[in-house]
Amino acid sequence: MCGQAVKEKQETQDKQDIQERARTLTFEILRYNPQVKGETPKMKTYQVKEAPGMTIFIALNEIREYQDPSLQFDFVCRAGICGSCGMVINGAPGLACRTLTANYPDGVIKLLPLPGFELIGDLSVNTGKVFRAMSERVESWIHDKHADNVDLDKLEETMDPDTADEIYELERCVECGVCLAACATKRMRDDFLGAAGFMRLARYAVDPRDKRSDEEFYDIIGDDDGVFGCMTLLGCEDYCPKDLPHQTRIAYLRRKMAFAKRS
Amino acid sequence: MENLVTETGIKKSRVPAWLDLAQSGTGLVLGIFMWVHMILVASVLLGVGSFNFVAKVMELAFLSPSGRGYPIAVVFAVMGVYTLFIVHAALGMRKFPINYRQHKMIRNQMKMMNHSDTNLWYYQAVTGFVMFFAGSVHLFIMLTHPHIDPYISADRVFSSTMWPLYLVLLGCVELHAAIGLYRLCMKWGWFIGKDARKSREKLQKFKKRATVFFLTLGVLSLLVFMIIGFRHRDKVGEHYSTQRTTIEQTIITG
Numbered sequence: 001m002c003g004q005a006v007k008e009k010q011e012t013q014d015k016q017d018i019q020e021r022a023r024t025l026t027f028e029i030l031r032y033n034p035q036v037k038g039e040t041p042k043m044k045t046y047q048v049k050e051a052p053g054m055t056i057f058i059a060l061n062e063i064r065e066y067q068d069p070s071l072q073f074d075f076v077c078r079a080g081i082c083g084s085c086g087m088v089i090n091g092a093p094g095l096a097c098r099t100l101t102a103n104y105p106d107g108v109i110k111l112l113p114l115p116g117f118e119l120i121g122d123l124s125v126n127t128g129k130v131f132r133a134m135s136e137r138v139e140s141w142i143h144d145k146h147a148d149n150v151d152l153d154k155l156e157e158t159m160d161p162d163t164a165d166e167i168y169e170l171e172r173c174v175e176c177g178v179c180l181a182a183c184a185t186k187r188m189r190d191d192f193l194g195a196a197g198f199m200r201l202a203r204y205a206v207d208p209r210d211k212r213s214d215e216e217f218y219d220i221i222g223d224d225d226g227v228f229g230c231m232t233l234l235g236c237e238d239y240c241p242k243d244l245p246h247q248t249r250i251a252y253l254r255r256k257m258a259f260a261k262r263s
Numbered sequence: 264m265e266n267l268v269t270e271t272g273i274k275k276s277r278v279p280a281w282l283d284l285a286q287s288g289t290g291l292v293l294g295i296f297m298w299v300h301m302i303l304v305a306s307v308l309l310g311v312g313s314f315n316f317v318a319k320v321m322e323l324a325f326l327s328p329s330g331r332g333y334p335i336a337v338v339f340a341v342m343g344v345y346t347l348f349i350v351h352a353a354l355g356m357r358k359f360p361i362n363y364r365q366h367k368m369i370r371n372q373m374k375m376m377n378h379s380d381t382n383l384w385y386y387q388a389v390t391g392f393v394m395f396f397a398g399s400v401h402l403f404i405m406l407t408h409p410h411i412d413p414y415i416s417a418d419r420v421f422s423s424t425m426w427p428l429y430l431v432l433l434g435c436v437e438l439h440a441a442i443g444l445y446r447l448c449m450k451w452g453w454f455i456g457k458d459a460r461k462s463r464e465k466l467q468k469f470k471k472r473a474t475v476f477f478l479t480l481g482v483l484s485l486l487v488f489m490i491i492g493f494r495h496r497d498k499v500g501e502h503y504s505t506q507r508t509t510i511e512q513t514i515i516t517g
């Protein structure tokens with residue numbers, strides 16, 4: 001009984017210590033609502049007490065909860081799965097829910113919306129529109145002319161485990177838009193497909209169920225808005241929060257397209 | 264797409280693929296050529312005689328009975344390089360920001376991320392642009408004065424005050440070549456082995472070392488040429504080979 005009390009006391013003491021030692025973080029956040037006529041973008045500063053294991057996402061929620069309910073930002077899963085919380089964190093595009101405040105030793109964190117997307121308000125951007133257009137452009141589905149004649153009674157053909165792994169690796173994309181925001185080529189040229197599109201197409205290119213020929217892939221990405229427009233700045237590779245193999249996959253597509261046979 | 268609208272049944276053009284291959288191909292050849300060129304020029308560090316030997320080999324002196332060589336070989340080589348240079352520049356230029364908006368975008372992006380490979384691209388664009396002028400001057404001189412001689416080169420550097428041009432050219436070439444060759448590996452997936460990310464780090468290190476190595480080699484060579492040129496300032500225009508022949512003749516006849 002006595003031991004229990006001591007333990008509890010110790011725990012409250014520890015908590016107090018942590019509270020006292022906790023840093024005060026300064027958030028500089030871009031505030032702008034394009035819906036409101038005459039409003040101009042400005043930076044607003046908020047102070048938040050840091051908690052152990054705090055992510056940017058937690059801090060933002062705290063700000064919205066206790067300081068400014070009008071602050072707009074997106075999140076769903078808070079686990080790096082839904083890809084909603086992409087933003088520019090001290091200059092680096094990334095996911096708010098996967099970024100610890102502890103990574104910033106001086107405690108100053110500047111947040112901007114992802115560039116190159118339609119701004120909904122503050123830190124919230126419309127990535128959905130861009131990704132929908134991307135999916136349509138690369139025809140993000142299995143193409144097989146004979147799919148209708150499939151004998152449903154037959155066992156499905158097996159897939160080589162390495163191929164399955166490779167497909168899975170590329171399917172991990174959460175469509176957060178970080179690769180596009182980190183790409184200076186995409187920023188300069190709006191029509192450039194960008195890394196997310198290349199990853200998607202590479203996924204179908206390795207899938208044996210997709211019967212598209214190199215020529216058909218060439219029709220989609222065989223120009224300067226496609227893979228030949230990539231200047232290999234590798235922002236996608238370096239900022240992708242899911243560590244997708246952008247560099248090697250884009251190189252693969254480039255080789256495939258550069259030497260694509262004419263039928 | 265635009266083809267499909269006006270002429271049905273037309274296949275998508277292969278030209279973008281060729282252009283991309285040509286840009287990388289010319290870049291690869293030029294990059295390796297520049298490294299080899301630097302090493303050959305640096306032979307002057309071993310002495311005027313060594314440089315002259317290299318120059319004679321380049322002029323194919325070993326094939327000519329008189330031992331004088333054929334400067335025309337240099338003319339052809341220079342013309343080849345010149346062609347690659349112009350083609351590469353023209354193809355590279357396609358990627359430049361074409362208006363203020365695009366330029367502002369890449370500058371913003373660089374400021375925002377301070378990301379090394381993005382910054383390197385910009386340096387490449389700038390050095391490429393400078394080289395288009397500085398390199399042209401050098402290539403034109405080589406085309407019109409194809410006889411390579413250590414004293415003539417030294418006089419050019421010192422007495423004709425060409426050293427600032429060569430200094431600028433050196434910096435641009437070495438940065439551009441090393442960055443370009445590194446980017447080629449990334450672009451086409453060369454030397455990536457099993458672990459692409461580790462290989463990239465290795466290539467980055469190699470790129471840095473190569474840049475430092477070739478820049479040092481270049482600066483030292485330029486310095487040596489300055490010294491040779493300074494000592495030779497009273498006899499501007501006199502060839503090393505003729506001087507040596509006269510000495511040899513004096514020895515023989517004397």
Ligand code: FES
Binds near residue numbers: 074096098
């Ligand atoms: S909230 Fe889902 S990825 Fe960050």
